[in-house]
Amino acid sequence: MKRTVPLLIVLVGGILMMVQYFIPHQVSQSIFNYYTDWAPIVSSFALILGIGSLTRVHAHKIRRKADNWQYSWAVLIPLYLMPVLGLIWPKSMGGGMDAPSIFHFMYMYIQIPIQATMFSLLAFYIASAAFRAFRAKSALATVLLLAAVVVMLGQVPIGELLGSWFPKLGLWILRYPNLAAKRAIMLGVGFGMLATNLKIIFGVERNWLGGVGK
Amino acid sequence: MRNCWIGVPVLGIVFLLTSLSWAQQSDAVDRDMSVPPDEVTEKPVADDVALQPVAERIPVEPSRGLAPPGAIMVKNKENDAGDQLVVSFELPADTTGIFAYRIYRRVSGEKDWDLVKVVAAGEPTEFIDGYDPEFPVMPGTLYEYRIASVDPEGNEYFGEIQVAQETPHGEWYHTGKTKVLIACAIFMGLIFFYFNRAQRGVKMYLRPIAGIEAIDEAIGRATEMGKPVLYVPGLSDIADVATIASLTILGRVAKKVAEYQTPLMVPNRDPIVYTVAEESVKQAYLEAGRPDAYDPDSVFFLTTSQFAFVAGVNGIMMREKPATNFYLGMFWAESLLLAETGSLSGAIQIAGTDAVTQLPFFITTCDYTLIGEELYAASAYLGQEPKQIGALKGQDACKAIIITFITAALAFGVLDLLFKSDLVEWLSNFLASPIVE
CATH class of the missing domain: 2.60.40.10 (Immunoglobulins)
Structure with missing residues (x-):
């Protein structure tokens, strides 16, 4: 029963969504919207479980004095402090979400810069990854290096100064060999999705119910 | 007591909502009180003057x-x-x-x-x-x-x-999607045909995929080193097929991990994915005959914020030094941040995604990468169940049809250039016509 009911729901829902794609009628659209409206509702309730998980994991770390347990305070304090500051703290004492408030200050001048810092690390990581990828250790790696040099020079003004064929060749590499490879991957992905969906809808793939079977 | 931790955020949310409601009521009372009675003005209302569009x-x-x-x-x-x-x-x-x-x-x-x-x-x-x-x-x-x-x-x-000569009305069939319907019917038919063949016991050859074969080796390495295995099931939600594929692989990885008694860490970005992943891992430990070895803290929710999630996972990599990192699912800009940090920490890394733009990052930084459809095939490879293998062969048959169409379109296109025949031109245009009108 624990497995049959979810499998039945998936079977009916899956077939309904497949058929719905071919029916533009308003009844079909209403059913589709009704189904999709459930997603944010379920997600909101699942978030409570998520916060519970985060609290449990870090509370255990603090209680056990596990390695680096001090960092757990850095998770738990802002996790509960920010909603308090935004929703409960009196406006006369800097509460609320709108500027000027402590919440707004912490969001704008702590959270956003930290996130931007993480994102900006990408530039350095791309440089180090490119260094590893473009080492001409074999014939294929040399082809990759040459293609990369042409594409990169084709994108910047100095490429055109070196030769007017640089941007054209760069664009050709992007438009033809690169796009052909991308489309081949996307085609495989499309069939993979189709097969995975069919396996789930018809109960061949049941791992999402928990467990891997025999 | 462990299971009661869920009560903390629930109580917190109830407290927040109550306080918010109370604060709003207070604000409303304050606003009412702040206007002196003599300053209350009434909007001029004229009964016979109504706004006209x-x-x-x-x-x-x-x-x-x-x-x-x-x-x-x-x-x-x-x-x-x-x-x-x-x-x-x-x-x-x-x-x-x-x-x-x-x-x-x-x-x-x-x-x-x-x-x-x-x-x-x-x-x-x-x-x-x-x-x-x-x-x-x-x-x-x-x-x-x-x-x-x-x-x-x-x-x-x-x-x-x-x-108006006609009233609007919806149709019960989209005539522009007939080709899609035919293609779907053919592809589904092929997949079911191979399901049946596999079930009848017909042996089918599967091309070896290095990334999938390395999964056992990678878990074994972590066991030998006595270090944990880190599994990131992507950053997308449960509606993404890549996430579902990743969760099916997680079940199989968790079973192996349970058999080897190696610690497992599964950080999640999406709360629904977290609940499914937790259930999947718990069940895998049960099936491996080691339910006592399951650690409820091994599968956990981190944050829904993309870069905060990266910071959290990177921190885990640098502090806990897992011996094996799996990045399977949907990834965006964080793919390189995760994989490069994992590379710096010295872990063996296996990645897999259907995000074409992120594949180069994983290929350059990870030891093995499952490219596109290989992610969806991994579950069948690991399980070796006949129906799953049948589905893979069905996919291959579908691809063969597409390759035939592309080759024929190319050939007819060239013939059309050379011979200028109406029939060849029609065939060339037919093969190159879009599938959705």
Whole structure:
């Protein structure tokens, strides 16, 4: 029963969504919207479980004095402090979400810069990854290096100064060999999705119910 | 006590909502109290003066001046939900001095008009009515239209009120998707055909995929080193097929990990994915015969914020030094941040994603990468169940059909260039025509 009911729901829902794609009628659209409206509702309730998980994991770390347990305070304090500051703290004492408030200050001048810092690390990581990828250790790696040099020079003004064929060749590499490879991957992905969906809808793939079977 | 931790955020949320409601009530009382009684002003209300919509000022009789447009043709739009109409109108015989045309619409029998479209002079006189969500077209409703020629000063010169020839209605089949339906039927038929073949015990060859074969080796390495295995099931939600594929692999990885008694860490970005992953891992430990070895803290939710999640996972990598990292699922800009940090920490890394733009990052930084469809195939490879393998062969058959179509289109395209035959041109165009009209 624990497995049959979810499998039945998936079977009916899956077939309904497949058929719905071919029916533009308003009844079909209403059913589709009704189904999709459930997603944010379920997600909101699942978030409570998520916060519970985060609290449990870090509370255990603090209680056990596990390695680096001090960092757990850095998770738990802002996790509960920010909603308090935004929703409960009196406006006369800097509460609320709108500027000027402590919440707004912490969001704008702590959270956003930290996130931007993480994102900006990408530039350095791309440089180090490119260094590893473009080492001409074999014939294929040399082809990759040459293609990369042409594409990169084709994108910047100095490429055109070196030769007017640089941007054209760069664009050709992007438009033809690169796009052909991308489309081949996307085609495989499309069939993979189709097969995975069919396996789930018809109960061949049941791992999402928990467990891997025999 | 461990299971009671869920109560903390629930209580927190209840407390927050109560406080918020109380704060809002207090604010309302404060606002009421802050206005002295003598400053309370009443809005002037005149019983006989009601606001009239601008459109109501449309004269009933056609004005003289610029020539108004002619006949209005209204047709039901095909293949829609019955919420759109195709409207076209005849231009006046003399268009001199016309700056634009304003199209008004009302429900037949009602009084008020809505301005639904402005067409500049010289632009196409056919448009689809119903795009503007402010003035939706309702299925089964009879509408009336009226069009005005507008001069540069904004003066309107109206034509006759005309009743729509058709009412909007939705269709029960999208005729533009017939090719998709045929293709789906063929592909589903092939997959089911191979399901059956596999079930009948027909042996099928599977090409070895290095990344999948390395999974056991990677878990074994972590066991030997006595270090944990880190599994990131992507950053997308449960509606993403890549996430579902990742969760099916997680179940198999968790079973192996349970058999080897190696610690497992599964950080999650999406709360629903977290609940499914937790259930999957718990069940895998149960099936491995080691339910006692399951650690409830091994599968955990981190944050929904993309870069905060990266910071959290990178921190785990640098502190806990897992011996094996799995990144399987959907990834965006964080792919390189995760994989490069994992590389720096010295872990063996296996990645897999269907995000084409992230594949190069994983290929350069990880030891093994499952490219695109290999991610979906991994579960079948690991499980070796006949039906799963049958589905893989069905996919291959589908790809063979597509390759045949592409090759034939290419060949006919070249032949068309060389011989200029009508038949070859038709075949070439047919093969290259889009599947969705």
